[in-house]
Amino acid sequence: MPPSGAPPDETAEDLYESAPVGYLTLDSGGLITRVNGTLAGWLNLDKPALLGQKVQKILTPGARIFYETHCGPILRLEGALRQIALDLRRADGTRLPALMEWRRVDGLDGAPLGYRVMVVDATERRAYERELLDERERARKTAEELARLNADLETRVEARTADLVQLRKIESLGQLTGGVAHDMNNLLTPIVTCLDILSRSTNLSPRQERLLGGATEAAERARILVSRMLTFARRQHLEARPVDLTELVLGMHDLITRSIGPLIELHVQADPDLPLARVDPNQLELAILNLSVNARDAMNGQGHLTLRLGTTLIADGQPAPLPAGRYMSLVMRDTGAGMDAATLARATEPFFTTKAPGHGTGLGLSMVHGLAEQSGGALFIESVPQAGTTVTILLPLASEAVRATPAPPAPSYKEPVQRLRILLVDDDELVRSSVAAMLDELGHDVRDVATPLLALNEVNAAYPDLLISDFAMPGMTGLALIQAARQQRPSLPVLLVTGFANLPDLDATTLPRLSKPFSRAELASAIAQAAHVPNASLAT
Amino acid sequence: MDVIKRNNVKVLGEGTQPIVFAHGFGCDWTAWRSVAPNFERDHKVILFDHVGAGGSDLTAYRSDKYSSYAGYVADVLEIIDELDMNDIVFVGHSAAAMIGMLASIQKPERFDSLVMVSPSPSFLDEGDYKGGFSRDDIDGLLEVLDSNFLGWSRSTAPLIMGNPERPELGDVLTGSFCRTDPDIAREFARVVFLADHRADVPNCTKRALVLQTQADLIAPVEVGHYMHDHLPNSELVLMKATGHCPHISAPEETSAAIRSFLAG
Numbered sequence A: 001m002p003p004s005g006a007p008p009d010e011t012a013e014d015l016y017e018s019a020p021v022g023y024l025t026l027d028s029g030g031l032i033t034r035v036n037g038t039l040a041g042w043l044n045l046d047k048p049a050l051l052g053q054k055v056q057k058i059l060t061p062g063a064r065i066f067y068e069t070h071c072g073p074i075l076r077l078e079g080a081l082r083q084i085a086l087d088l089r090r091a092d093g094t095r096l097p098a099l100m101e102w103r104r105v106d107g108l109d110g111a112p113l114g115y116r117v118m119v120v121d122a123t124e125r126r127a128y129e130r131e132l133l134d135e136r137e138r139a140r141k142t143a144e145e146l147a148r149l150n151a152d153l154e155t156r157v158e159a160r161t162a163d164l165v166q167l168r169k170i171e172s173l174g175q176l177t178g179g180v181a182h183d184m185n186n187l188l189t190p191i192v193t194c195l196d197i198l199s200r201s202t203n204l205s206p207r208q209e210r211l212l213g214g215a216t217e218a219a220e221r222a223r224i225l226v227s228r229m230l231t232f233a234r235r236q237h238l239e240a241r242p243v244d245l246t247e248l249v250l251g252m253h254d255l256i257t258r259s260i261g262p263l264i265e266l267h268v269q270a271d272p273d274l275p276l277a278r279v280d281p282n283q284l285e286l287a288i289l290n291l292s293v294n295a296r297d298a299m300n301g302q303g304h305l306t307l308r309l310g311t312t313l314i315a316d317g318q319p320a321p322l323p324a325g326r327y328m329s330l331v332m333r334d335t336g337a338g339m340d341a342a343t344l345a346r347a348t349e350p351f352f353t354t355k356a357p358g359h360g361t362g363l364g365l366s367m368v369h370g371l372a373e374q375s376g377g378a379l380f381i382e383s384v385p386q387a388g389t390t391v392t393i394l395l396p397l398a399s400e401a402v403r404a405t406p407a408p409p410a411p412s413y414k415e416p417v418q419r420l421r422i423l424l425v426d427d428d429e430l431v432r433s434s435v436a437a438m439l440d441e442l443g444h445d446v447r448d449v450a451t452p453l454l455a456l457n458e459v460n461a462a463y464p465d466l467l468i469s470d471f472a473m474p475g476m477t478g479l480a481l482i483q484a485a486r487q488q489r490p491s492l493p494v495l496l497v498t499g500f501a502n503l504p505d506l507d508a509t510t511l512p513r514l515s516k517p518f519s520r521a522e523l524a525s526a527i528a529q530a531a532h533v534p535n536a537s538l539a540t
Numbered sequence B: 001m002d003v004i005k006r007n008n009v010k011v012l013g014e015g016t017q018p019i020v021f022a023h024g025f026g027c028d029w030t031a032w033r034s035v036a037p038n039f040e041r042d043h044k045v046i047l048f049d050h051v052g053a054g055g056s057d058l059t060a061y062r063s064d065k066y067s068s069y070a071g072y073v074a075d076v077l078e079i080i081d082e083l084d085m086n087d088i089v090f091v092g093h094s095a096a097a098m099i100g101m102l103a104s105i106q107k108p109e110r111f112d113s114l115v116m117v118s119p120s121p122s123f124l125d126e127g128d129y130k131g132g133f134s135r136d137d138i139d140g141l142l143e144v145l146d147s148n149f150l151g152w153s154r155s156t157a158p159l160i161m162g163n164p165e166r167p168e169l170g171d172v173l174t175g176s177f178c179r180t181d182p183d184i185a186r187e188f189a190r191v192v193f194l195a196d197h198r199a200d201v202p203n204c205t206k207r208a209l210v211l212q213t214q215a216d217l218i219a220p221v222e223v224g225h226y227m228h229d230h231l232p233n234s235e236l237v238l239m240k241a242t243g244h245c246p247h248i249s250a251p252e253e254t255s256a257a258i259r260s261f262l263a264g
Helices: A013-020 A037-043 A061-078 A124-198 A206-232 A246-251 A253-261 A279-297 A343-345 A364-376 A429-441 A452-462 A479-490 A520-530 B070-080 B095-107 B136-151 B157-161 B181-194 B196-205 B221-230 B251-263
Strands: A022-027 A032-035 A078-090 A093-104 A112-120 A241-243 A262-270 A278-280 A303-314 A324-334 A378-382 A389-397 A419-425 A445-449 A464-472 A494-499 A511-514 B009-014 B017-022 B043-048 B088-093 B111-117 B209-214 B233-242
Touching: A022 A037, A022 B251, A032 A112, A037 A378, A037 B017, A061 A078, A061 A093, A061 A279, A061 A445, A061 B070, A061 B136, A093 A124, A124 A429, A124 B136, A124 B157, A206 A364, A206 A464, A241 A246, A246 A303, A246 A324, A253 A262, A253 A279, A253 A303, A262 B095, A278 A279, A279 A324, A279 A364, A279 A378, A279 A389, A279 B070, A303 A389, A324 A479, A343 A378, A343 B095, A364 A389, A364 B181, A389 B009, A389 B233, A419 A429, A419 A452, A429 A445, A429 A464, A429 A520, A429 B043, A445 A452, A452 A464, A464 A520, A464 B196, A494 A520, A494 B009, A520 B181, B017 B070, B017 B095, B070 B095, B095 B111, B095 B196, B111 B251, B136 B181, B196 B221, B209 B221, B209 B251
Parallel strands: A262 A303, A419 A445, A419 A464, A464 A494, A494 A511, B017 B043, B017 B088, B088 B111, B111 B209, B209 B233
Antiparallel strands: A022 A032, A022 A112, A078 A093, A093 A112, A241 A278, A303 A324, A324 A389, A378 A389, B009 B043
16 A cells, blocks of 8 residues: 555556546557557547557548648658647547647657657637637727728828818918908998099089999999908808798899800709798809809800709718708709819819909809808809719708798988088098098088097097998907997997908997998998987997 | 749759649648659659748738639649740649649640649539538538647747757758648638539540549548549549558659659
């Protein structure tokens, strides 16, 4: 008996038979010549059933292929195989995942005598490997998905960056255009005013009248041009109200037909019972005319122009520059030359034109673009070279359920209702003197000053009936001047004159105002209104 | 695309008639190391690796291209074009016997004859046809492959990838036995063991030698007879050698059989 606690006293034979691993001995032809009890037990086979069999016979078919294609050649060439995973087949056909070590035994002459093979039960390990492999596959898929998402994101960022660059370009062009338009207005005001005064002279020769007429017409065209620049710069003062687009477009039918010429067929299609849009109808008419003229030029005077009215739903998450919701859509499609991608990308830039010099200002589409955006809508242009262009204007629906009532006619000017003492303040000498002359012509008593401070002194000293102030002045805006003046005289009637018709500060006020440049009649009408609404408030 | 680099092509020998040796699944060009030299005196000997094996350019591997034998066949035809070879003897083992057969059907004018070592047009049993395996068997193979290749990148890599304890063996013949990229081997296994090209066999009109061993557990003797019966112009040699790889286990008998076929 071995002492208690000593390792079992086993013979080499015991060790071979009962070792916790399987052993096999093969002859040089791969036939099993010896097998230990452990392995026979694992396979649930009697030893005699195993002896004399080819070793491949105890492998599963799949493992047999791997052995023949991968292990056999290496074993023959190298004489050893380490930790090879193979599946053994038990007597009942079930699978025993195993790890096997193979060693060739060579005789003294170097010729192979046979092979020693050790087998380890790898059931647990194999299960763990499967989990690892599954995990690796999952990780690979996740990485692929991430890479795909990343690539997608990069594409979107690129596209967005390009959009932003274009947006910034348009924005800075807008600022530039707005600034130029403001200065142009200041220059146009004395021109228009002086021409207006001159045209009232009674002793003009026919030639003088003709020259004056030409100058007046040129000034009017300049005024329209500046107004479009302001629209693009989104600084136009918009009189947005509920508009029935069908009525508006049908009302323009003759005008459009005339502008596109006899060889272009105009088709107007409108869904029945369309809701009202919220937009400045005059500006929209101008936009439709601009687009009609563009279509005419693109079609070389011949083709089809389709104008379609309907509604469009912008869904949540849809890539659009608009909040989700329903919009009125006005679609104009021509069958003209179309635009290539490069032209299309720049189409709404101000002063960009493909027309011959003198045939376009490059402000048409930019005006439409500015109008759509300032109205809370959007402009989309699609074009296929040689196939035509489709321009879509989306406009917000009017929240008012009621149909639009026709705008009240502007109060008409009657010869001086009343001679007023008017205090005029404008830092621009040219503008100030011409407006003063016009006021004088209208029969008012004018006191004109160059700075807001001088104006404040006058408000106290001269007690004017009306204060007419420019908006943009150094040191103090017209708005600030009016606030200060009304500290002294809370009910002082005022009229704000501005080159930028639409300024954020002013949006919140209901002050009477007049956009530069203006005619004598417009000035008179504005005075009449301002003098009757002395209590217009500075804030809504 | 450098075809020579992609397929690790080697041109040896002093003869003029080209003899191309193509390895099968699980090995690389070194499988022919005891056979190819026997033909160097009389032939121009061409050895190469399929993409994914041995010294091939692994970056050239694309799953879609190599999802069937077609990609491997295209590579063989490109090698033939690149080396401007005609009158070719194509010796292919197992999977490569099929690749050579399909290539010779596509461009018969380039080939003289085919030697098919342990070929099989389909490994799956179907009806009367005994390919030797069921679909479950092939799934079992894929699992064994996974398990071994998982280890290949770790402890067993030195054995498979080379033999650091015996650097004197050098790299020419013994430094890199049967290297295969694990992921590619897995896909190649599907191509080889799930393909069925029985319908193509009768279209191969070239003179062909089918070498069939005793007790081939991968391509059983019935399959050897099937090939011989369906190839219009073939000879069947039943070898004394056993196992699926007679070119490795019995290179002399294999060489002699090829030699005798070429002389006939």
